[in-house]
Amino acid sequence: MSVEYFAAKLAHETDPSDVAAGRDGLVVVDSRSAESWDQGHIPGALHLPTAEIAGRARSLVDRDAAVVVYCWGPGCNGATRAALEFARLGYAVKEMIGGFEYWAREGFAVETGDGGVARRSPDPLTAPAGDGIACAC
Template sequence: MSAVSSVPAADSATALAHFSASLSFETDCADVHAALATDDPRSLDFVLLDVRSPAHFARGHVPGTVNLMHGKIVASKLAAYPPDTLFVTYCAGPHCNGATRAAIRLAQLGRPVKIMIGGITGWLDEGFEVAVVDEESPRRDPLALD
């Protein structure tokens, strides 16, 4: 018996409940990209938060993103947004828990929140372009700090 099958899979009803619920907590880069590609910015129904450091953000981020490090998420920084605003957080990628930390802080503040799975790594893997703060910054690797 392989390590894969040594623990039996959940029954179909349990699997359906689990995987359906996961979409309440996360979205992916392709769905975010499609939403951002709309011709009418007023139809955008979420705020995308890049919770990495300002240096990483400057080197490359999802266009239209707000940069707010997870440790800086407090009620006063969110006051301009209506209470029902959906926030979608992302960080470096699957090896980083910054998006989760940000989601926890937002949930503690009573804000609706999802995580963009994959982070900026997933965004780049999908082949989507990044924006840079300083046009002199290289676009080759927005995660590198030199």
């Protein structure tokens, strides 16, 4: 029973490190509001608020694409709702656990609405500090 649960969980979730490592071929979707998007988002992500997925996804996202959705962070279930919308449309979709919060906290690049890109130092409580150190998980 535990094997099936954890296998299913990994089939439907990914994390910021895995998204950063495997971005080629992924369609990363930010499901937050325009104001949130402008405040900061993953470079190269597609902005598609959850309420617009049913009506716009088919015209923006290839049906065979591997889709990863995210929202603010672990205190928000917006990405879960967005993933459900993509799943209802028949897409292969995963939710990025930790959301935008952990993307930024792990030190990955963040783009703002005006096109600026910044990178903060990794938070040592969420990612290994220093060059060449990996969590090996």
